[in-house]
Amino acid sequence: MNKHFRRAVAPLAAAALGLTLLSGTDAAAGPADWTAAWAASPQRASEGFTSNWAETGFSHQSVRQTVRVTESGDRVRIRLSNAYGSSPLHITRATIARAGEGAAVQKGSLRHLSFGGKRSAVIPAHGQAGADAAEPRGGAAGSVTVTLYLAGTTGPATFHAQGFAHSYRAEGDHAADVSGRAFDEHTASWYYLAGVDVEGEGGARDGGGVALFGDSITDGFGSTHGANRRYPDALADRIDRPVINAGIGGNLVLNDSAWYGDRGTARFTRDVLDQPGVTTAVVLEGLNDIGFYEAQKAGYERPTFWPAPKVSAPELIAGYRALIRQAHERGVQVVGATLLPLGGSDHYGAHAARISDEVNTWIRTSGEFDAVVDFDRALADPADPERIAARYDSGDALHPNDAGYARMAEEVAEVL
Structure with a gap:
């Protein structure tokens, strides 16, 4: 193989919308070297071969998704996609934690995520956005669980049809739950979550x-x-x-x-x-x-x-x-x-x-x-x-x- 090259990631969202710009620099921490540790390619809502929630979307519900990251790091950020949404996507609350059994997360590992310093975000139709960097206790390694609370009605959801893993749904706001008891529905697709990046020790x-x-x-x-x-x-x-x-x-x-x-x-x-x-x-x-x-x-x-x-x-x-x-x-x-x-x-x-x-x-x-x-x-x-x-x-x-x-x-x- 020839020598590999590195490059900065392009900005993903406008600061005027209160969204984090994903670039090679984190304003709060100086130069950053982010590495994609998990990703899922976004798709437009469709029926798929197995039942999913993409066409109906979400309304006053929490969706919890566990993904395996392939690189460790001291800091982590998620990327969300509304690439196929026809209207703005309102993220009321988002959390990240170390994965537990099923829909549960490890006690003491849960962190609330922010977007441009705010707990909520609005992602424009056909847009995407990244959360601010977070520092989960114990770092980002193994499997992490991301939970989104969507207080409004989303309409059809940008998703990835074939996740071959359970994603969970609960009525109401359960983004901060450690237990998975409220998450009594599941499908095998991923919703809005397009990437998990790591930075720091082991991240580059x-x-x-x-x-x-x-x-x-x-x-x-x-x-x-x-x-x-x-x-x-x-x-x-x-x-x-x-x-x-x-x-x-x-x-x-x-x-x-x-x-x-x-x-x-x-x-x-x-x-x-x-x-x-x-x-x-x-x-x-x-x-x-x-x-x-x-x-x-x-x-x-x-x-x-x-x-x-x-x-x-x-x-x-x-x-x-x-x-x-x-x-x-x-x-x-x-x-x-x-x-x-x-x-x-x-x-x-x-x-x-x-x-x-x-x-x-x-x-x-x-x-x-x-x-x-x-x-x-x-x-x-x-x-x-x-x-x-x-x-x-x-x-x-x-x-x-x-x-x-x-x-x-x-x-x-x-x-x-």
Whole structure:
């Protein structure tokens, strides 16, 4: 790999709105070196495959979310997104704490968060904001719990559909509760929470952060719910660098989707390059671009499979080149990942097989990525290379299981 580069994070919100500017400097503490330790790519409200609260939003309720941070630090800040909101989002109160069991938090660790020195914040429609730095007792490490109290009615919520972990809801203001008893509802999505950054001891390691960019395979579909065994989690266990997950299940490189987020070439800057401290991106995306066409042709009538144009290898390669160009303009190195075997899945067919082979050959041989990781060969069944090996298959011939994600992490760790 070439030498990594560092850069300052761009401002996220206007001071006139009472929101914290996320920059390389904290006015109260002098120069700061923030590192993204957890992230979730925002999506517009939609039904999703499992029930969620995104379309109805929240009204006089508290939402509690626990996330695993992949870097420790003395100070922590959260980032909130109203990217797909049609009206201002009123945050009445927000807290952060060390995670306990279920919806509970560790006693003595809870801290109230402020936004520009105020306990509340208003995030404009299509905007985002960061809380002021906080110092949780014991620092930020392991899993942290963020609770938002939303006294008003939010309308449809900006969210991340596939969290593969419980988020909790309670009626009324329970942001400061240590117990989780009031939080008697849960879903598997994240709401408004887009990032957790750390700063201080351990918060800015040499080499910088790694962002894993992709679709449901990066997002963690097929991994054990609530166990943090997604491929980004497995990588964080193997390398001494912060790792963030910039996957969106169903995402496409070339086309926007009402359910599966903005196209990869459009969201790459927001979800990877604007993340503080990120110096390396691993790109694994394209199976949906070629697979949705096959699924529709085979008679799968899910509305989620639209758009489903017949994508060529040159078109997909042009998308990868756009990602590489965006990254290099910001001094970020790009690892290209070959597409996993998809034989036997609902994404498979003659066209998908041919395009995936052509694309994977280009990824391996073009020299346009700074490094290459070959998931296609690492996870293939030796007896049938078109299919994912049974020991790595979650059961749908498309998504890996926990062992498959661990194998992917091993491959990435070798090239970083």
